Amino acid sequence: MQEKSVQNGNSTYEMTTNPGIKFPKEEDSLSEMSRNSEDRSRGPGGLCCADAGNPAYKRGRRFQLTQMIVLPFIPILALIVQTAMSLQYLLEYRNDIEDVETQVQIATDLGKFVTQMQLERSEVAFFVFTNKSSQPLRSNISEQFAMTNQTLEKMITWPPIRLPQNRQLLDKKEEFITHLCNFRQKISSEESTVQEVLAWYTSVNAAMLDHLTTRIKETDNSGVWRYLLAFKNILRSIENMGIALTYGISYYGRGQLSTSNYISYVRHESLGSDLLNASLNYALNIKELHSKLIRNLSDYEKIQQRSEEILRNQKRNASIEDAMMYTDSLTSYIDELRKLQYKLRVEIKRYVDRDLKEAANKEAIGIAILITVLVISPVIIILVRNAVATIQMYAANLADKARELNKEKKKSDALLFQMLPTSVAQQLKQMQQVPAEYYEAVTVYFCDIVGFTEIAAISTPLEVVSFLNSIYKLFDARIECYDVYKVESSGDSYMVASGLPVKNGNKHVTEIATMALDLLAGSSVLKVPHRGNETLQIRSGCHTGPVVAGIVGTKMPRYCLYGDTVNTASRMESTGEAQRVHISLEMKRALDEAGGFKTEHRGLVYVKGKGEMDTYWLTCKDGGLPKRPDPPAYDDAQPQYMKRFMEGYHSK
Template sequence: MVKPFVMQRGKSAGARSTSTSLASRGTSLITVDEKTKEKIWDSIKMVVVAIPPLAAVIYLSVMMINQVSQALSTTNNLTEYMSQAILLNQLVIALQLERGMTCVYLTRLEIGFEDSTTQNSVMAQVQSYRNQTDGVIDQMQSIWTRLIQDSGNLHNASTFQTVLENHRDSVGATITTVQQNIDFYTPFIQILIYNTGRVFYDSNEGQFWGAFDALRMLQNAREMMGLKRALGGSFFAQGYLAPNIYTFFIESSGAGDRYLQVAKQSDPDVSNFLDQAMNNASALTNIINEMTEQIISNETSNSTEAKSSMAVYWFNNLTIFSNLIISSTNDLINAKLTKILAGDKSSSYTLLYTAIATVTASLVICTPVVAYLTIQTQRMNRKIKEKMDELNAEKMRSERLLFSMLPKSVAKALKLGQVILPKTYNEATVYFSDIKGFTTICSTSTPLEVVTLLNELYTTMDNVLDNYNCYKVETIGDAYMVVSGIPKANGYDHSNEICTMALHMLKEVSMMVVPHRPSEKLKMRIGINSGMAAAGIVGLKMPRYCLFGDTVNTASRMESTGLAMRIQISPNTANHLQQHFKGQFNIQERGALEIKGKGEMHTFWLVKRKGFPYAVDLSDADPYFATNHTAQIVEIENAQENVLY
């Protein structure tokens, strides 16, 4: 912009010379006109130069005002919803109490009340909780559809009230068991719990997520405690729990404790408050623990007269504990969120006023300053974004590297700072494979050709592996090691997963050729063994997840003593398939082999799996038994091929 400006001033100098010459001729009016034009042109240039940055600053300020307005709207909505969510939480609590006392009533009704006075007393408590529920529903009539999103019986208050009344009328008639009662209330409670946190989780306010998560965990803990309260009340009312109800009680009790632990991990303030609250309620906790132990034993020496009172005593203790621990913690979180929202609201208003002042100042402050600040701000934002993008990219690369070196569950635990100790697994199946003649192929191929071959081979094998519950431990050259049942135990399914995967692997490799020698097919040798193994992380600079134990060594021996395009399995694996997957696999005995470090071992060939479109070809002679091949065939035929199913 400087050069045109100088040229223009040159023009003006020429104009002034002309004006001077004209003035000498008495034409001063022309000189005045030329100077006026010069000033107007200079002013236009300044305006043209100033408008773009000024407009940009104004635009950015207006955008900021818009964003602040949206933030204020979100904050106001969250503030309003918090007060409404308290009502929703009260409805959840009321339904939990009604559910629990109804379970106590049904249990006593099933075995018979001691007298009408006791029955009336328990029913009076049930009715009291029903009235409490009805009162909360009445308070929520006007805001029900705004708080609760459900297409079923919860879509409006009147429908839910009708369904609830129908259930209440059926208690003691068609509703006669604790399980029926729990199955009615629990789905509604779960929907209400979800809707309690829905608005919070729909927001983009990351600063609230820790508190939101703690609140959600506390609500789930209260639900589990409510189930524990209801089922425990049933125990004390009748003196025992049926097996399915007993299992439900154990699961609910453990889940409630776990939810409380997760809530403590979600927010440090919640953790400190819960620890203090638990300490203050230690006497009540001891009573509840003693009664819980009695429930776990599933037997009681209470007299018939004492059963109803003990059921109510248990129910009241759990209710008090829930109020002391969970309700008070909920109040803490609500107070914390209210304080944060109030602070955010104040900050948003401050930012809004600042933005308005900035727009006003932008209209007054000189153009060069506005332009400079705008450019510098954009430049700084650009640098910050670039650094953040670089940081995120580096983080993603690090995570991909970690997940490629270790199992996902182990890698995630390490990311959380957990200590991964070596672990022994009682049930696992280990797979080894390599390519026959790989050393010869390498010696007659270029390094690039070898890399291309391995890349194609590993890509094929990895694609097969993705279809099964298996973990690739490592690859060295053409050797490929896989395990199932480690690091995540899968019961008895490990041998099924590995053997099916091995057949699939052999099927895919049978169709592969050496890329730079299309006429030469790849031939794979596979060995499998099942049993106990240890696993852990080894190394610091380059940590690896490794397997140890005799099971691993034997699997390696199965591979090294096997034949190309065959799958040799150990007696352990054969017995495991026979025991747990009878009729699914076709296995043929190979015979007795001398296994290094193991002595003589009878091994087997895995031939096929029922329903799998591939079978191993065993028509070629076995070189290990070449000297007695005829006898072996006769023996196999006489034994109906020694097939195990």
């Protein structure tokens, strides 16, 4: 509970006035520590144990030398192993990068071939849709066939392709070339339809793109995967745009699309846009180039308008001229995308070259580190051997100092916990700001000694301090039993609060009420010095209300309470009577709500700064107070801290 930790701290703070607190005899403990350190190497076994660990003996020196050589060698060996493993990892990393370079080259060849197949499909589709027109789209079909063949011959690997007509699997490049030539003959002889042309070229490109995707998945352990995905998506985007282009040519060349062709156009046009956006998100530098391309391309708005016209699919007059204009504008845009594709391919090559260079540098650094470790390992062992001797000399002294420091730290912490609440002190130790906190309901208690001025006048200062020490020892012991916090004790004034710094609901009222009755009962058995058998009389006052609590000051900081509640509680005490507990109307209502206490109406009392207030006497608690032993008689003529002070003074 909060009050226990705080009050335990109080007992430490009051160490100068509380004889019940005992400190370890530091001189004795330190001297004992010194004696133990002198015999640290000696055990019950006699000289055998001493020889094994004491460097004063030859056997001990040999043992220490072995330790100095073996112990540093363990981390050095671990460092050598770690460096060797790192070097092995770097070699594997370089091999992986070289594999990536090979796979990127394969992907580049596939991309070039797919590009040529897309261009060939556009020329063939225009040729078929315009009813075998002799006017080519952009170049002669034979020239395009030759360019495709040239790209095909340069391919290093060949993925298996299944043709759409007979589902035949072509796993060799020569077989594919044969079927490609046969298909071209059918186009020239007017034996193929538009659907056959699209299906044949689309299936070939799809097989190539699937193989390209597989290659990219195999390289996902490097950082080039984003660029490869962007490269693949641009290829697929151009592929879908090319297919959509063929349907657009059909729309302008024939006047309207059939339902199946219209659905195919919408699907491929949407896929082309989505794949292009995906690739731009993977490669942000290409995204900037694409934005610049759109701004500089004069036909881009016309392309969008013609796409919207095709999406409406309204019947119109067939026009070869419109088909050529549409094809020219969209093909120009696709050519610009191919330029982006080429720049992306260059970026991929640059990225792979950079990784290869970085891997080579890391490999060289790893080899250099391994050689350095092997060279300096003996030097480290020699230096450690020389350093251990010095370290051992200071180690024992440092351990003793650390223990002394820890003891002093505990003392200072105990003193801090006495001066401040535990939660607040912990925040201050952690260099945290401790803001003032508002408490909506707190009960504050004040009491002072009746006739203290007269008692002090006829007593020596030492007797006054001893008298107050006896009283506050009793009060401190009694409030340990309650959920309260001792705010301060100044002169004969004693201030206690409940409900802070840890809130306890409505419990604060009953805790203060019970404590006030307990202190009243306990003080009645104390004797007043120089007045025979006259007993101590105290005047008490309590009030319940809101307060603000916080740390005040930087020199000797204190946990203080502020608010009208504190002033009212002080006025309740000053306007009260001896051996009675004076409470306000607010506290009386809180006690009535809690139950278990009896009060007596006092009437209206003029309170300075407040006017007339209706107040009450707290008379007793139902069931009575717990039985406590009577405090010892007043015989503490000299507080404990004075005894220590005088002993220290005389010993000088």
